[in-house]
Amino acid sequence: xxxxxxxxxxxxxxxxxxxxxxxxLLWLAILPWGHVAHAEQRYVLDQRFGTIAFSxxxxxxxxxAGEFRRFAARLVLDAAHPERTQISVEVEAGSVQMSWGExxxxxxxxxxxxxxxxxxxxxxxxxxxxxxPGRYLIHGMLQMRGVTxxxxxAARLTDRHTDPVRHDQQADFVVSGSLRRSAYGMTSDAGxxxxxxxxxxxxxxxxxxDGHAG
Amino acid sequence: MATxxxxxxxxxxxxxxxxWLTVVLVVLTFPLGWLMVAIPLRQLLLKFLxxxxxxxxxxxxxxAVLARLALRALxxxxxxxxxxxxxxxxTAAMMHVLLYGLLLAVPVLGYLTAATAPSQVPTLFxxxxxxxxxxxxxxAAFAVLRVVHRWAAVLLVTLACGHALAAIDNHRRxxxxxxxxxxxxxxxxxxxxxx
Numbered sequence: 001x002x003x004x005x006x007x008x009x010x011x012x013x014x015x016x017x018x019x020x021x022x023x024x025l026l027w028l029a030i031l032p033w034g035h036v037a038h039a040e041q042r043y044v045l046d047q048r049f050g051t052i053a054f055s056x057x058x059x060x061x062x063x064x065a066g067e068f069r070r071f072a073a074r075l076v077l078d079a080a081h082p083e084r085t086q087i088s089v090e091v092e093a094g095s096v097q098m099s100w101g102e103x104x105x106x107x108x109x110x111x112x113x114x115x116x117x118x119x120x121x122x123x124x125x126x127x128x129x130x131x132x133p134g135r136y137l138i139h140g141m142l143q144m145r146g147v148t149x150x151x152x153x154a155a156r157l158t159d160r161h162t163d164p165v166r167h168d169q170q171a172d173f174v175v176s177g178s179l180r181r182s183a184y185g186m187t188s189d190a191g192x193x194x195x196x197x198x199x200x201x202x203x204x205x206x207x208x209x210d211g212h213a214g
Numbered sequence: 215m216a217t218x219x220x221x222x223x224x225x226x227x228x229x230x231x232x233x234w235l236t237v238v239l240v241v242l243t244f245p246l247g248w249l250m251v252a253i254p255l256r257q258l259l260l261k262f263l264x265x266x267x268x269x270x271x272x273x274x275x276x277x278a279v280l281a282r283l284a285l286r287a288l289x290x291x292x293x294x295x296x297x298x299x300x301x302x303x304x305t306a307a308m309m310h311v312l313l314y315g316l317l318l319a320v321p322v323l324g325y326l327t328a329a330t331a332p333s334q335v336p337t338l339f340x341x342x343x344x345x346x347x348x349x350x351x352x353x354a355a356f357a358v359l360r361v362v363h364r365w366a367a368v369l370l371v372t373l374a375c376g377h378a379l380a381a382i383d384n385h386r387r388x389x390x391x392x393x394x395x396x397x398x399x400x401x402x403x404x405x406x407x408x409x
């Protein structure tokens with residue numbers, strides 16, 4: 001892991017224009033605070049700063065949800081070029097939890113996540129596109145169960161504010177998407193567990209002056 | 215609840231049919247409950263369907279027992295056989311109260327077990343009519359409720375077997391109790407309505 005840097009949120013969700021002008025103005029506004037502005041800011045997140053949750057449907061009648069409790073994510077945000085954002089996430093497959101313990105055990109088994117053989121799942125972004133103020137499309141590749149497939153996620157900035165006491169900028173993102181589990185070799189129980197798995201990921205970026213990003 | 219001025223001479227057709235429906239429902243629901251729990255998660259669809267069937271039978275049973283209680287309140291019951299000793303009548307009456315109580319309690323306990331279960335599987339009558347869970351998931355309550363439901367069901371079936379054996383013994387001694395519930399009349403050759 002390379003060194004962390006002092007950083008701030010640079011994407012202005014409230015600017016009518018999406019990209020560069022707003023970001024540049026923001027940079028000018030914060031320079032007097034005494035921080036060196038760099039093009040890239042790096043963040044490291046883990047389960048303390050976000051959630052990775054999923055849900056499936058059963059015969060369209062009801063759904064079950066679960067989450068992965070241990071993961072590590074690295075983000076490289078480029079203020080001037082948001083499209084150069086890089087995201088990589090590694091999720092510990094065995095950390096899956098559901099409200100029902102037996103269901104989580106079933107997910108860890110060979111028929112599903114097969115955590116014995118594939119203990120980690122990895123997502124690596126290939127490109128990020130800004131589609132509207134505060135909304136992004138993250139294209140990437142998901143490696144799960146030994147299979148690598150493209151996956152697109154939609155990210156939305158839901159909250160951005162400055163902590164009045166510490167003068168930190170804080171940002172919350174909700175990332176959503178879905179995948180078909182059969183594409184990754186999970187075809188078991190197709191009659192009762194939907195093929196489509198809905199993903200809901202949250203991330204909290206806290207860009208403190210003390211350099212603890214997360 | 216109004217007690218009729220004159221007790222029934224015989225059980226009505228509806229009372230008899232509901233009684234035997236109750237028997238069939240208990241005979242089906244009880245082993246199904248043990249089976250559905252034993253089916254592994256590997257066979258999730260089958261397990262889900264058996265659970266829904268068990269719950270449908272349980273809801274039907276609850277409705278049938280409510281109907282029986284309503285009819286009992288409205289129409290009463292026939293005279294106890296005069297040849298039966300008092301202690302038998304008293305024991306039988308108490309047994310019937312216990313059975314009615316359990317026939318109501320066991321489905322209610324089952325409903326509460328389903329409602330408090332962390333897995334949050336809905337209760338679907340006949341697989342399509344959702345019955346809302348008025349309480350939410352509660353793991354501690356669930357752990358207790360499922361045990362109580364299970365053993366209350368065992369108690370119900372045990373008492374019901376005793377009830378059945380007593381009825382058969384009663385019948386073999388020439389009393390009319392079983393015949394009244396089965397055929398609706400005391401003697402084979404007697405017209406309906408006569409004691």
